[in-house]
Amino acid sequence: MDRAPRRPPLTVLLAVGGALLVATVLVTVTIGPADLAVADVGHSIGAHLRIPGARPVPVLLDAIVWELRLPRVLTAAAVGAGLALAGAVMQSLTRNPLADPYLLGLSSGASLGAVAVLVVGVGLLLPVAAFAGALAALAATLALARTGGVLTPGRAVLAGLAVSQLAAAGTSFVIFWTATGDSYREILSWLMGSLAGATWSSAWIAGGALAVVGVVLVLSALRLDAFAFGDTSAAALGIDVGRTRWTLMTLVALLTGAMVAVSGAIGFVGLVLPHAVSVVTGPAHRRLLPVAALTGAVFLVWADTLARTVFDPRELPVGIITALIGVPVFAVLLRRGRGVAWS
Template identity: 60%
Template sequence: MQHRARPGAPPTSRFPAAARRAGARPAALWPLALGGVLAVSVVLALTIGPADISPLQVARSAAERVTGAGTSPAGGDAAALSSVQEAILWQLRLPRLLTAAFVGAGLALSGAVMQALTRNPLADPYLLGLSSGASLGAVSVLLLGAAVVLPLAAFAGAMAALVLTLSLAAAAGSISPSRTVLAGLAVSSAASALTSFIIFFSAKGDSYREVLNWLLGSLAGSTWASVAITAVAFLLAGIPILLTGGLLDGFSFGDNAAGALGLNVPVLRWVLLAGTAVLTGAMVSVSGSIGFVGLILPHAVRLLTGARHRVLLPAVALAGAVFLVWADTLARTVFEPREIPVGIVTALIGAPVFAVLLWRRKARS
């Protein structure tokens, strides 16, 4: 017998599964669109700066490197780069842009995971004291004159902060998201106080400027080694996290609902927290403290993709990469020949954007 729809029911109510699939298709296209935007953004950002380099010259130089052909002399060939332009393109701009892309992707992805695990819309990658711990490690070696080990010291500081946060949360009773957040705030405050104390008694002259630049977040010193650190961190920690979208959907309705779905909630939560901590620690060790990326990007991308993490996670990683590529481009070009720390740019953009997102959330509710 043919099933007839109720009078007045919406047309899609007769085919709920088909309607859900149809609604999911446009959302699933966002990662592809953002991937294209990222590729175009990197090419365009390579051409922005005091050295006059066009997209055609970037394409020509890239093709010559891929095919192994020698660089043509600049004279009489408008598409050829001089040796100075080649050095600017491949040794300065490209490593910096790739580092920005990986850092932005890692921080945005970590923010989305933290918000899902803690069910706290204000969570970000620095919630567990990671940024303050990394800052303490970095400032310590900067003032000791051992800047060569800065990434390692910053990463060690971030991991020490994570261990201290989890230990403090466990000492307060059974580990829960709320206890972990409170422990993270306590560890963050303590590490920030120690950092300020060290700077107050030790920093002077050029060292003070170097420390301040790192604390505000900067990609100015990025090299191919920075690209390697961030790329390996994203490969080892970011890619596995991207594959957990279906599992994170189970946390949406609380631990009991996730457990009823067959998820081992405590183990899964701490594995993902450790993964985001490793990812964040590696990114902060290269870039310094860059705020708002992991806080606002997940909220903004949810407006496009919805809350399904299988689509949200890759989309938010790509959006974070695009955002930081352009934020860093603004940081190095707006006040030429001087440049400002990229953390200032992300804060100037992120604070009003976050206020707008909160206003939209209130209007919808």
């Protein structure tokens, strides 16, 4: 009889993940053309947070840390955590191992909203427009799925694909009809996923959504475990299957919309990382969700650091880096025969 593999305690995983994230933030802020040390980063942060013992650093170095690199790194961490968490929840709710946070057409809807404001030159409204586009796509997906009768995950996924294609067509039309000059470069960068324009506002949007919605999703771990055994088993455990599923899907959509609003559509983070993390944590969502969030944060910070430095002074959209890593892993999942389970 095979014995279940022994897995590290959750407290150990969280402690290691938290320490890795802090070290990642401090180290990646130092990486770039300017000569910075980890101590400089620590003192700059400490001075702004009024931590006793923090010494002042030169004004130029302080501006590089506090105004340029730190907001971008923190935004990347929040977006990575949010996408990994949303992907893990979506895979559980749909019982589809190849589901990701964009399954309901959210990224295409956000892209349509973002491109619409970029081509008319009001980039300041980009996060608002992208978030509104994501919510509009969700509403359209659910409305379309309900037209066929009972709202099921399978219908929602198919409706999401249709809405995604429609929004993508709308985005292409807007670009073709109105984009001129350098706006093409800005639009392309956003569509491929980029954190180049991240500011403290971006960090607050992504971090706030993660703190509010992400915590609710993590606290729903036991309900998500019940879905692993099917709707009938979940209902037998006293769970209102329909209400719980669509409430959690709506929360995933809100979280994903906030992330896409500040970063564009960064692919494969929410698809691949939950599978990689489950090898260490096991399938229990009480362990999987918080560790996936920490792993997503660390992963995207390093991916974005590569994107902005590997071809310096030119910068790649971070979506290219995540795709280069994610596509091979996606291929491995398909080779293992992990088919899509419609319900």
